[in-house]
Amino acid sequence: MxxxxxxxxxxxxxxxxxxxxxxxxxxxxxxxxxxxxxxxxxxxxxxxxxxxxxxxxxxxxxxxxxxxxxxxxxxxxxxxxxxxxxxxxxxxxxxxxxxxxxxxxxxxxxxxxxxxxxxxxxxxxxxxxxxxxxxxxxxxxxxxxxxxxxxxxxxxxxxxxxxxxxxxxxxxxxxxxxxxxxxxxxxxxxxxxxxxxxxxxxxxxxxxxxxxxxxxxxxxxxxxxxxxxxxxxxxxxxxxxxxxxxxxxxxxxxxxxxxxxxxxxxxxxxxxxxxxxxxxxxxxxxxxxxxxxxxxxxxxxxxxxxxxxxxxxxxxxxxxxxxxxxxxxxxxxxxxxxxxxxxxxxxxxxxxFMPSMTKGEEVAFPVKLRWGGAEDAEGLEIPMHFEKNPHFCEVTFDNELNLMIEINGKWFYKSPKAKTIDLMSAFFERPLDGAADLTMRIFAPPASGMNDISTEDGLYNTYTTIDKLPAVRVEYEPVM
The missing domain is CATH 3.20.20.80 (Glycosidases)
Known part of the structure; x- marks a missing residue:
């Protein structure tokens, strides 16, 4: 969890x-x-x-x-x-x-x-x-x-x-x-x-x-x-x-x-x-x-x-x-x-041809993420250990957040109305051949697609607060 x-x-x-x-x-x-x-x-x-x-x-x-x-x-x-x-x-x-x-x-x-x-x-x-x-x-x-x-x-x-x-x-x-x-x-x-x-x-x-x-x-x-x-x-x-x-x-x-x-x-x-x-x-x-x-x-x-x-x-x-x-x-x-x-x-x-990713310090929640653009954004990085290739892998969020999520080289979009994102397609083209340490990354571009230009740096940045980590479900066998 x-x-x-x-x-x-x-x-x-x-x-x-x-x-x-x-x-x-x-x-x-x-x-x-x-x-x-x-x-x-x-x-x-x-x-x-x-x-x-x-x-x-x-x-x-x-x-x-x-x-x-x-x-x-x-x-x-x-x-x-x-x-x-x-x-x-x-x-x-x-x-x-x-x-x-x-x-x-x-x-x-x-x-x-x-x-x-x-x-x-x-x-x-x-x-x-x-x-x-x-x-x-x-x-x-x-x-x-x-x-x-x-x-x-x-x-x-x-x-x-x-x-x-x-x-x-x-x-x-x-x-x-x-x-x-x-x-x-x-x-x-x-x-x-x-x-x-x-x-x-x-x-x-x-x-x-x-x-x-x-x-x-x-x-x-x-x-x-x-x-x-x-x-x-x-x-x-x-x-x-x-x-x-x-x-x-x-x-x-x-x-x-x-x-x-x-x-x-x-x-x-x-x-x-x-x-x-x-x-x-x-x-x-x-x-x-x-x-x-x-x-x-x-x-x-x-x-x-x-x-x-x-x-x-x-x-x-x-x-x-x-x-x-x-x-x-x-x-x-x-x-x-x-x-x-x-x-x-x-x-x-x-x-x-991929954007650079630089890991920073551990965070305590709630945490504020900054979105400047596709070449300048601050997100979350969550190290995850997998015992083997999963049968189920998904994340569930409580809040109406607009997020981009990456794991195992594949990116997913979570709209504000979506609660659970199935991440299994990240393993269809690149299945794990054994135990592996992966990283899930989360970024928060603006939900409206627009910046609030009334704020001090609104021409260049938007901010999103995440109260806690999502619930993560990983299972390695079929349910039945």
Missing amino acids: ANEYKAYKVNMGKAKCAVDLGDGSERGEYVNQDYILNKLGRPHRSISLMYCYYPLDEQWPARISEAMKDAEVSFQWDYPYDDYFTYKGGLNGDTEAEPFNYMRDVRRHGQDVTLTLTIDPNVSDEHLIAIANDLRPYGRLLLRINHEATGNWFSFTKRTTYQGVADFYVRFHKILKEYAPNVSTILCIGGIEDKNATEIIMEKEFSEAVKATDIWSVDKYMALHWGWPYDVALKDNENKQYGRSTVEDTYTLTKMSYNRFKEINGGVRKPMVMSEFNADGDVTGAYEQAEMVKGFCDMLKADPEEWFSAFTFYQFRDRGRLGLEIEDPNYPDCGIEQPVMKTYKEIIHDDF
């Missing part, structure tokens, strides 16, 4: 390389975090959500492909504005609608939010201040503003010059620092795209943005069918709208981009991430897709230089072949697992 165990403080910190996951875009709908957690067995550092904000357009706030469903379109981005789900917040907006309902789901499950937002660069500061205020209660949120900004496909690049796009980025970054300092900005541009290049794409235009931003990023698909879904990638296509690189070239160009960003910034380092990463199964097929993803991660692990902070796998479920699952065409809420799922699951359970 509970009184058999001692509890210690544990601090969760950064991984050597964090892993984030895209969930929903123009190519697929949002998948709830309970399903993803059960499928992958651990939370991510962050979940990436993709939205657009073009409030000056007559079709707004409808999703543009639905507002113009009869339009003749031959490319994904041929609409007046980007075919993402529409950001319902902003000036005179609704923060109970998308993406805020999904942001709360993400944060309840012990993950941070990466919000990708394409924005009309002609909106006034009033709009940007409203967005900043929207984001204040969501902790250490990452905001990717007008991504792939040196490309020519998104609507924001057609509404001003590239210098205008860069200037808009710096303007919004400064507004965020004033109104929502909890938000970190991600600049996603072309970077170095040729091994012989000495400058990033449009370096003159984007140098100030490189210096201003909090985080540097490039999107790198080792293979991509950019003509999807309006054509089929075939070997004998005359007008190919797809391409493929190598794992080595992708890695080299990404690292060259980081080094050039650093030079532009006067030699001062900033976090470097890849905000969209994958190999498109439309081009490679399902098996080589998995091989390429593994190959890139193997190169990261083998590199002695610590230069790369995180990548975002794009995405969990996809209507094309860019997902861990393909959306079932007969039933959109169902996904068809791809070979890359097994590979990705192995990657994210490697210690290199």
